[in-house]
Amino acid sequence: MALPTTTARGQITSVLALDPQQAPADDTDDQGGRAGAADEETATPDDHPDDDHDQEDQDEDRGQGDEETDAAPGTASSSTTPLLRFSLPRDPGSVALFLRTHVLRPDSEVWLTGYNVLRGWVREHGHAQVPSGATVELGDDDTFGLGSWVARQRQLFKSGALRPWRADLLTEIGMVWSVTDAAFWRAVSVARRAFEAYGTLALPRSLVIDGVNIGQTLTNYRRPGGLGTDPVRADERRRALEAIDPEWNPAWPADWQRHYAAARDLLSEEQGATSAADILPGITVHGSDVGAWLTRQTDPAVWAGLLPEQRKRLEALGLTPLPAAPAKKTATAGAFERGVRALEQYKARTGTLTVPRSHIETVVIDGEEHFVKLGVFLANSKTRRAKLTADKLTQLAALGLEWAA
Incomplete structure (x- = not known):
């Protein structure tokens, strides 16, 4: 099967997705699209009784100067693994037929069909994240299970069985190799926007931005194992979130961090507040009463229950605990x-x-x-x-x- 591409002059030439090495007869990684489709065996001289006629066709084509067949260095002779070089645009159908009957078969018609259908999906939808049950009509009442085909490619990629050249082709058109990873990086993008608005990633759990419940999502990431069981991937995700907010996962409650960030912003030069005393109960930020929260932190009993790092942050805002009341007789x-x-x-x-x-x-x-x-x-x-x-x-x-x- 040939894949059309456009040359610099606007001519249509053919691009054949051929495996650089001869494909094994038992190629099992192409299933998952159309039911009943199977790979073809690689053509050899013994498979075609008309090899003499085939050789004449090759000689004739070579005489025209359009294609050349040479033996690959360090491989079998040209009669078993010839190479093709295209100097002029050719009809894709003719080239595909020539390869199937004279040189090498397209490495898998089923795989190339899936690849072409996925390219069409990307052009139509703008992304390659295909739902598992998605199907595409090919014409003549023929349906291709694109969702299952894409899922199969992910399985092969994860196990290391997907051929590198196929992985490269799929990556180029935006293949989503891990749905979980795609969801995480989308959450990171939304988290970055939320940080610009709130000044912290300690967001309310109910916060939803662009259809992403980013508040609950970040709460889930803070839980033990929330970034995944793979330590390398978990570390990469942690660093991505820390790049947005170094205190995205504090050692104290996220609610405390959210109020602290709001108070800090109110006391910044841009806000014009001179001291924590200026923020009175009733002054709210994003629906939270920051003034009442600051007053509560100065209570000696509350202050005593804070971690040293929390007290340090409050002291930087100019807060100190109120004097303790004299002890009363029992x-x-x-x-x-x-x-x-x-x-x-x-x-x-x-x-x-x-x-x-x-x-x-x-x-x-x-x-x-x-x-x-x-x-x-x-x-x-x-x-x-x-x-x-x-x-x-x-x-x-x-x-x-x-x-x-």
């Missing part, structure tokens, strides 16, 4: 102290430790008035005496409570 210690003070006051006033359960004693401690349910305090202390510390029991025993001794 509720249990304060309640016991008030109960003891109320019991002392009640005993001094009444001369007894018998307190009605509903009695409430008012005491003043450090200038602050407290209303102590003294009856409940005594009942609870007696019930829980086994859990009271020795110091607390000593204080109660000093007041005259026998059960505390």
Whole structure:
């Protein structure tokens, strides 16, 4: 089968995709297009009883000066593996027939059919990423399974069984050897555009650009093994993403990185902000309240939970944690102290430790008035005496409570 090309003068000449070496008889890498198609055996003198006539045709053609046949250096004689040289444009059909019957067959009609159909697909669709179930009408009710043929070429290429010259021809027209790779590099292209808009690749998971859910895609890439199990390919992909954003996969949550990048941009010279104090709660970037986020980072408890690298970035923005609030006495210690003070006051006033359960004693401690349910305090202390510390029991025993001794 001949593939037409155009010369510098606009003439149509023939380009034959011939294997540089003689093809083996069992050529199994051409299947996957039309069902029932099979390769032809390489023609030899023994295959054609009309070899004498064939030789005369070759001699006649040589006399015309259009084609020449010579023995290939270091190979079999010219009678078995002649070479053709074209000096003038020839009819593709005639050349293909000559090669099939006199010299060498086209290396696979099925493969060349698939190649031509794929070229037509590329011209029509602008790409060579063919769906697995795609078919193409060839005419005369003949259908070619282009999707399965392309899938077969990928399998052969991956296993190293696809002939180099075929791989070169397919690569030249944009063959997508790995669908996964094609999806990744498309994601990289979209990620580059997203970075220009957001200043970070820590994007919202719901972000979709040109039909690509780039937010979720990058989230998947950050997961362990998300860039693939092949270490070489994974490293190549990682470097491609780092070339866009060195912090595309930080050691902290992507949500934190996204807010930090927004705050950093707001504080840049181009934005005109002078300090983090200028960014108040309610100031949003891409729907995120950056002001509230900055205020939250200065909380001592939040600051203490950050990694050193996170604190370093916040300090570069001019943020420092707020002073820690003074520690408060525990509720249990304060309640016991008030109960003891109320019991002392009640005993001094009444001369007894018998307190009605509903009695409430008012005491003043450090200038602050407290209303102590003294009856409940005594009942609870007696019930829980086994859990009271020795110091607390000593204080109660000093007041005259026998059960505390």
